[in-house]
Amino acid sequence: MARNTALRRSDERRNALFVLPMALFAVVLVALPLVYVLGTSLVESGQDFTFGAAFTLDNYKKLLRADYLKVFLNSIQLALYTTLVSLIIGYPFGYFMARAGRRWKALLMMLVIIPFWTSALVRIYGWKILLQANGPINAVLRGLGLIDKNIKFLGSYGSVLLAMVYCMISFMILPCHSAVDKMDFTLVEAARDLGSNPARAFVDVTLPLTMPGILAGCVLVFVPSVGIFYLADIMGGGLVLVGNLIRDQLLKVRDWNTGSAMSMVLIIMSAGVYLLYRRSGGDDLGVF
Amino acid sequence: MARRKKKRKIFSPIYMTLVLIVLYLPILMVIIYSFNAGRSIGAWQGFSTNWYTRLFNNALMGDALKNSLILAGLSAGLAGVIGTLGAIGLAHGHIRGGNAIESLATLPMMIPELVLGMAYLAVFTAVGVKLGMTALVLTHTAFCVPYVFINVKSRLVGMDPAIEEAARDLGASPMRVLRDITIPLIMPAVISGMMLAVAMSLDDVVISFFVTSAETTTLPLKIYTGLRSGGTPEINALSTLMLALIFVLVGLSQLMRARSDKKLYSSK
Numbered sequence: 001m002a003r004n005t006a007l008r009r010s011d012e013r014r015n016a017l018f019v020l021p022m023a024l025f026a027v028v029l030v031a032l033p034l035v036y037v038l039g040t041s042l043v044e045s046g047q048d049f050t051f052g053a054a055f056t057l058d059n060y061k062k063l064l065r066a067d068y069l070k071v072f073l074n075s076i077q078l079a080l081y082t083t084l085v086s087l088i089i090g091y092p093f094g095y096f097m098a099r100a101g102r103r104w105k106a107l108l109m110m111l112v113i114i115p116f117w118t119s120a121l122v123r124i125y126g127w128k129i130l131l132q133a134n135g136p137i138n139a140v141l142r143g144l145g146l147i148d149k150n151i152k153f154l155g156s157y158g159s160v161l162l163a164m165v166y167c168m169i170s171f172m173i174l175p176c177h178s179a180v181d182k183m184d185f186t187l188v189e190a191a192r193d194l195g196s197n198p199a200r201a202f203v204d205v206t207l208p209l210t211m212p213g214i215l216a217g218c219v220l221v222f223v224p225s226v227g228i229f230y231l232a233d234i235m236g237g238g239l240v241l242v243g244n245l246i247r248d249q250l251l252k253v254r255d256w257n258t259g260s261a262m263s264m265v266l267i268i269m270s271a272g273v274y275l276l277y278r279r280s281g282g283d284d285l286g287v288f
Numbered sequence: 289m290a291r292r293k294k295k296r297k298i299f300s301p302i303y304m305t306l307v308l309i310v311l312y313l314p315i316l317m318v319i320i321y322s323f324n325a326g327r328s329i330g331a332w333q334g335f336s337t338n339w340y341t342r343l344f345n346n347a348l349m350g351d352a353l354k355n356s357l358i359l360a361g362l363s364a365g366l367a368g369v370i371g372t373l374g375a376i377g378l379a380h381g382h383i384r385g386g387n388a389i390e391s392l393a394t395l396p397m398m399i400p401e402l403v404l405g406m407a408y409l410a411v412f413t414a415v416g417v418k419l420g421m422t423a424l425v426l427t428h429t430a431f432c433v434p435y436v437f438i439n440v441k442s443r444l445v446g447m448d449p450a451i452e453e454a455a456r457d458l459g460a461s462p463m464r465v466l467r468d469i470t471i472p473l474i475m476p477a478v479i480s481g482m483m484l485a486v487a488m489s490l491d492d493v494v495i496s497f498f499v500t501s502a503e504t505t506t507l508p509l510k511i512y513t514g515l516r517s518g519g520t521p522e523i524n525a526l527s528t529l530m531l532a533l534i535f536v537l538v539g540l541s542q543l544m545r546a547r548s549d550k551k552l553y554s555s556k
Contacts, residue, residue, distance in 0.1 A: 011462060012382070015383055019383055021373060022370050022374030025370055029426060029427070029430035036411050093303070093307050096300035097304070100304075113542070115311050115315065117534060117538045118531055119490075120491070121512060122318055125314075125515055126318045127314045129524075132329065132330030135330035166310075169311075223398070227403065243400070243402050246402055250409075260410075263403040266400055
């Protein structure tokens with residue numbers, strides 16, 4: 001017993017020592033920068049953040065300008081559309097993937113994960129090529145005789161939405177897949193045997209049972225979608241999103257205080273959505 | 289009953305094939321157009337490997353490639369050590385503040401990159417860390433740690449504690465258990481986590497954009513600036529090389545993961 005306690009104590013000491021570098025990193029390179037952003041957002045415009053500086057909420061009040069609010073609304077709207085379209089396309093994919101045979105499942109999983117790990121930038125570039133006025137899609141449409149004049153896809157709202165969905169959809173497919181995968185399908189069979197038609201069985205049984213996966217997917221798509229900043233830039237069209245606004249505050253206007261206040265609003269929004277999700281019983285999303 | 293099954297069997301493969309085509313078509317386009325003979329990134333003007341020759345003869349590109357590889361190697365290595373030690377320390381232990389450390393260390397995954405980037409730039413400027421390679425390595429390590437940590441920790445949590453206990457009962461010292469039992473068992477997870485870290489580092493534009501200096505440019509930054517000015521087949525060639533690099537890494541990491549799963553379950 002005594003030996004056990006002594007061992008345990010030395011174990012704990014060792015574990016604490018092991019965690020030390022990570023703790024140090026978390027404090028210096030995660031907590032400190034965030035505190036600094038918070039601090040900068042709370043001091044007067046043009047001043048650096050120091051402890052003991054006079055705090056003010058002016059930078060936040062400045063955000064209430066109509067054009068800034070419009071930009072925030074733009075971003076939220078685009079993120080909502082992105083989430084909705086990803087769900088409509090991603091859920092069936094996740095569902096079919098979970099219902100596929102064992103062999104296929106592994107292959108499909110691999111095929112979904114590979115683009116997920118490749119550069120979003122490069123993949124969006126691919127769309128840019130496809131959608132060029134003299135690019136392949138227009139060439140095919142012309143060849144089929146469907147159009148006589150090239151369509152200008154790039155710069156439209158649709159092209160930005162397409163790029164967003166394209167970058168985010170893996171985050172929807174994976175949790176939907178694992179929710180369907182975990183589901184007990186004898187329940188659907190039972191509902192069918194008791195006379196439900198397939199649609200009814202889906203709405204009454206499958207949908208509620210896979211809701212945790214749907215919610216997880218929506219949070220995982222929505223949260224990063226709000227903050228994305230270079231997609232709209234690359235697709236063109238001049239849609240201004242929160243990300244562009246913050247970047248311009250930092251690099252063009254050089255008003256760090258307002259930029260920091262905007263960043264804080266973005267962080268609080270992301271954290272808010274995540275907390276709401278956890279409160280409603282959502283799973284830990286740490287695995288992603 | 290039979291008819292219902294059949295209907296789904298036709299619809300689901302068609303649907304999945306369509307989605308996968310849309311998923312891969314843009315990637316394929318980038319690769320195909322890197323062999324375009326002309327300057328256009330839209331119209332096809334014949335096959336050529338010109339752009340690759342030009343790329344290899346471009347000294348600036350060579351520098352960018354070197355920087356990216358050094359950066360990815362260093363930050364994945366550091367993240368590998370820090371994340372693995374952290375995972376071992378936090379997997380079974382009851383360390384005071386353990387949960388807080390874990391949340392804080394994995395927080396970079398939840399914060400918009402843009403915010404992180406500006407926060408780093410602000411702190412580095414204030415503290416006087418010179419922008420450039422050092423700043424890049426520090427920040428990349430910070431956002432790579434979560435990938436290693438989560439990968440290794442989930443492996444440790446899924447591991448049968450009886451294996452370590454048995455070694456203990458047979459008289460092995462804690463260090464010996466760590467060296468001979470724990471580390472070999474988690475090694476595949478460590479390596480797959482580090483490979484993902486390399487992929488993430490090679491992929492990063494936003495954070496690098498903020499903390500780099502004019503002299504230390506990286507491949508993704510080159511692609512980004514190239515794209516903003518419209519794109520050329522040279523950028524396609526560069527992107528294709530990056531894709532190849534990342535495909536190899538992801539493939540290897542998946543392989544490692546599959547092997548480590550096998551090992552774990554067969555040892556139970």
